[in-house]
Amino acid sequence: xxLDDRFTRDFRETRGDQPLGTRNEIVTGPVTDWxxxxxxxEPEWAADPYPIQDDLRQRCPVAHTDRFGGGWLPTRYEDVxxxxxDTERFSSRSIIMSNFRPPRELAPVGGTPPISSDPPFHxxxxxxxxxxxxKNAVAKREEATRALCHSLIDAFDGQxxxxxxxxxxxxxxxxxxxxxxxxxxxxGPQFREFIENxxxxxxxxxxxxxxxxxxxxxYLLAQxxxxxxxxxxxxxxxxxxxxxxxxxxxxxxxxGTMALLLIAGIxxxxxxxxxxxxxxxxxxxxxxxxxxxxxxxPTAMExxxxxxxxxxxxxxxxxxxxxxxxDMKAEDWVLLSFPAANRDPAQFDRAGEVVIDREVNxxxxxGLGIHRCVGSHLARMELRxxxxxxxxxxxxxxxxDPAAVTWAAGQVRGPRTLPLRxxxx
Amino acid sequence: xxxxxxxxxxxxxxxxxDLAPGLFSEDDEGYGQVAGDSAVPxxxxxxxxxxxxxxxxxxIDLVEEA
Ligand code: HEM
Ligand code: SF4
Numbered sequence: 176x177x178l179d180d181r182f183t184r185d186f187r188e189t190r191g192d193q194p195l196g197t198r199n200e201i202v203t204g205p206v207t208d209w210x211x212x213x214x215x216x217e218p219e220w221a222a223d224p225y226p227i228q229d230d231l232r233q234r235c236p237v238a239h240t241d242r243f244g245g246g247w248l249p250t251r252y253e254d255v256x257x258x259x260x261d262t263e264r265f266s267s268r269s270i271i272m273s274n275f276r277p278p279r280e281l282a283p284v285g286g287t288p289p290i291s292s293d294p295p296f297h298x299x300x301x302x303x304x305x306x307x308x309x310k311n312a313v314a315k316r317e318e319a320t321r322a323l324c325h326s327l328i329d330a331f332d333g334q335x336x337x338x339x340x341x342x343x344x345x346x347x348x349x350x351x352x353x354x355x356x357x358x359x360x361x362x363g364p365q366f367r368e369f370i371e372n373x374x375x376x377x378x379x380x381x382x383x384x385x386x387x388x389x390x391x392x393x394y395l396l397a398q399x400x401x402x403x404x405x406x407x408x409x410x411x412x413x414x415x416x417x418x419x420x421x422x423x424x425x426x427x428x429x430x431g432t433m434a435l436l437l438i439a440g441i442x443x444x445x446x447x448x449x450x451x452x453x454x455x456x457x458x459x460x461x462x463x464x465x466x467x468x469x470x471x472x473p474t475a476m477e478x479x480x481x482x483x484x485x486x487x488x489x490x491x492x493x494x495x496x497x498x499x500x501x502d503m504k505a506e507d508w509v510l511l512s513f514p515a516a517n518r519d520p521a522q523f524d525r526a527g528e529v530v531i532d533r534e535v536n537x538x539x540x541x542g543l544g545i546h547r548c549v550g551s552h553l554a555r556m557e558l559r560x561x562x563x564x565x566x567x568x569x570x571x572x573x574x575x576d577p578a579a580v581t582w583a584a585g586q587v588r589g590p591r592t593l594p595l596r597x598x599x600x
Numbered sequence: 601x602x603x604x605x606x607x608x609x610x611x612x613x614x615x616x617x618d619l620a621p622g623l624f625s626e627d628d629e630g631y632g633q634v635a636g637d638s639a640v641p642x643x644x645x646x647x648x649x650x651x652x653x654x655x656x657x658x659x660i661d662l663v664e665e666a
Pocket of ligand 2: 612617632
């Protein structure tokens with residue numbers, strides 16, 4: 176056996192010769208006109224982006240901004256789908272719209288494969304993950320997830336008021352992915368910081384963002400080294416041993432994929448569980464119906480994923496081009512709003528309403544095309560079990576103070592504070 | 601009536617095998633596949649149509665037999 180020395184040196188040290196990428200001036204503050212100056216990082220968007228998107232869909236439908244060094248926002252289902260499918264002209268080299276564009280040389284791998292990868296590399300990096308995340312594979316985690324949900328509710332212990340985002344929704348995906356990667360369960364709270372840094376600190380100075388990302392990679396490298404010394408039956412050991420093109424993965428690929436799973440796995444599902452509970456807390460008729468007809472939950476859940484789709488992605492335009500009526504420049508961002516697509520009246524009847532028994536629901540909460548969320552089967556299992564257990568244990572609940580609910584700002588949207596009254600009013 | 605999946609379009613969302621487990625299943629990578637001989641028994645026609653209309657990639661076709 177040869178010693179695996181890929182991780183003894185910090186792989187970041189060997190990257191010193193790479194070009195640095197480009198930065199632009201950071202512009203914050205109130206938006207003047209959403210059609211020409213949009214920003215998904217302003218409080219108005221975080222609080223309620225849907226009226227803004229609905230308005231843009233009618234009058235634009237592709238909005239522009241000079242912020243972030245220039246970017247576009249399509250709002251129609253058809254346009255969002257066209258961008259998602261067109262991996263020839265739109266690159267995934269960076270999928271978080273910020274004030275920093277990583278160097279072009281980073282394509283087609285990107286920093287966090289496969290989400291940051293373009294064809295043809297993308298297919299191979301994605302294929303490594305698919306078998307681990309099939310519906311059958313994730314079904315094995317259902318029992319442990321259910322037990323976790325029960326233990327979180329046990330811990331409410333007679334309280335009449337809880338924060339369902341902080342004390343329930345958050346912990347479910349955190350524990351599931353920590354178990355899959357083989358990280359200590361008590362490290363959960365650290366993950367929250369990593370996530371906030373990478374997804375919510377977007378308008379911070381790039382140096383600070385990089386330093387914070389550095390902390391995540393320090394953590395991952397320590398876990399990887401521990402797994403090299405003590406291999407286990409988990410995803411980290413699986414990635415360390417995985418091979419592409421006849422050799423083991425680059426250290427930066429192993430760590431990048433782990434970072435992706437940690438970040439993509441937690442914030443998103445936490446948001447979906449929280450938004451669903453928020454809806455049920457403020458809509459007694461839907462809550463009562465789901466308590467009475469639990470078999471409707473899988474259908475209702477798809478509707479929550481449609482109307483409260485938590486994830487928006489981004490792309491970078493590869494070359495100057497005229498696209499659906501606008502002139503895009505190379506390196507412009509495209510904010511790929513699956514949430515806006517999901518509320519397009521041209522695609523959905525009663526698009527702005529929550530119809531929990533909607534039978535035909537071709538929503539795109541998990542994306543479209545080659546980047547379809549690898550974790551979608553896991554996320555659906557977690558969301559279903561989280562809601563089943565909650566409704567079984569706490570059939571009666573409501574919104575304490577609607578104004579106290581806060582939402583994450585940025586490309587993953589969901590409640591971060593969700594004070595609920597539990598038990599009879 | 602028969603069902604078929606276009607493997608070029610399917611990206612493994614799994615709506616088909618969620619909604620119509622008698623007609624579809626997943627392969628080792630989560631892509632949809634037609635289970636059995638692809639014929640849709642009369643009592644499965646409704647779920648077959650549901651699978652067609654919920655597939656985000658529009659990858660499923662119903663073929664009416666002559
Ligand atoms: C409700 C929860 C979730 C939502 C709404 C969601 C949404 C998405 C979306 C829209 C994409 C497409 C990205 C693109 O087009 O650029 C994506 C990709 C991805 N997601 Fe999720 N996700 C969720 C949960 C998860 C979980 C639990 C995991 C894994 C632990 C995960 C892992 C991934 C990975 C690895 C990719 C990259 C796939 C690729 O590029 O081939 N996601 N997700
Ligand atoms: S629903 Fe469509 S994309 Fe999903 S597995 Fe079935 S055929 Fe494939």
